[in-house]
Amino acid sequence: MIEIQNVSKTFTLHNQGGTAIEVLSGVTLSVAPGECVALTGVSGAGKSTLMRMIYGNYLAETGRIIVGDLNLVQAEPRDIIALRRNVLGYVSQFLRVVPRVPTLDVVAEPLRNIGASEEAAQTRARELLTLLNIPERLWSLSPTTFSGGEQQRVNIARGFAHPYPALLLDEPTASLDAANREVVLSLIEQAKARGAAIIGIFHDEAARARVCDREVDVTQFTPGLAA
Numbered sequence: 544m545i546e547i548q549n550v551s552k553t554f555t556l557h558n559q560g561g562t563a564i565e566v567l568s569g570v571t572l573s574v575a576p577g578e579c580v581a582l583t584g585v586s587g588a589g590k591s592t593l594m595r596m597i598y599g600n601y602l603a604e605t606g607r608i609i610v611g612d613l614n615l616v617q618a619e620p621r622d623i624i625a626l627r628r629n630v631l632g633y634v635s636q637f638l639r640v641v642p643r644v645p646t647l648d649v650v651a652e653p654l655r656n657i658g659a660s661e662e663a664a665q666t667r668a669r670e671l672l673t674l675l676n677i678p679e680r681l682w683s684l685s686p687t688t689f690s691g692g693e694q695q696r697v698n699i700a701r702g703f704a705h706p707y708p709a710l711l712l713d714e715p716t717a718s719l720d721a722a723n724r725e726v727v728l729s730l731i732e733q734a735k736a737r738g739a740a741i742i743g744i745f746h747d748e749a750a751r752a753r754v755c756d757r758e759v760d761v762t763q764f765t766p767g768l769a770a
Contacts, residue, residue, distance in 0.1 A: 544709050544740035545574040545597065550606035550616075552592055566592055570606070570764045576708070579731065579741040581755040584762040590744050593761060594711050597742065598633050599623040610709050628656050633711045634702035638686055638694040646672065646689075646697055647682040653705040664704075671700035674726050692718055703730050710734060712743035716750045728754055 550570040555563050567589045574580050582590040595601045597608055599615045608615040611630045613622055627633070632653075640649050647668050654664035672682060675696040681689065686697040699715060715731070716724045724747075731754045734741060745751035751758070762768045 544576045544611065545742065546607065546609040547572050547593075547597070548607045548609075550593075550596065550603045550608060552589070552596060552601060552603055565766045567761075567764050568766050570761075572759050574709075574740040574742055576738040576740050577735050578757075579735055579743060579755045581751045581758045582742060582744050582761050583751075583758045584760050584765070585768065588761045588765045588768060590761050591713065594633075594713060594742065594744065598627070598631065598711055628653075630707060631709045631711070632702050632705065632707035633713075634699055634715050635713045636695070636698075636717065638698040640686060642687050643685050645683050646677065646686045649686055649697060650700045650704055653701060657705060667704055668700065671703060672697075674730075675700050676723055676726075692720075692723075695719070696723060699727055699730070703734070706734070706737060706739070708739055710739050710741045710743075712741060712745075714744055714746060716745070716747045724750070 548571050550567065551565065552567045553563050553565045570593060572580065582593060584590055592601060596603050597610065597615070599618070603616050606616060610626060613626050615623060615626075618626075647665060650668035650671060651664035654667055655661070669682075677693060677696055677700070681693070686694050689697065695718065702710070712731070715727050719727060728750055731741065735754070743755065745755065
């Protein structure tokens, strides 16, 4: 479902005389349907950079990043947008939404985007917000006013609203209490059971051991850090 072949990434620092820094080189890995792979490695190894390349935020210089049938290295922007709408979900650490949009609509939006009825979208949003212990009195408010932990849970609800065939998870259990952590791990297990291919960054070792099938140390692909 996710195939990464010989991918590299270099950043050019234009404010420092055009200095080029190669952050990843030769990244190769694959993730099958129903499999969860954890990206590990020291800080600065390029884990988040790799996730952003898979999502199409960063463009790779070489190689292939195939999600479903689309090679993101060569894809047109409209095709990447369609992939994100239908195939590839991303739960990041930070919630980015339009201010003043109610929380219920924020969570329901991914389902509306694929043509689900308003009733079905809102029903699923209510279900997830309830599971993640977001009080109903907050659903009509914008999540931009929420605490960091509440925003994180809204972000998780939004990311799991649509049953994406592929998922990227960036620290999905960070800073969660025990009850909400259990909910998130259960959502990941359910996604695996229905066949989602998942790549995640998990600093929570117990969570990683529970939901991940294997680990890939990104350090091996980091120039200057690889042994």
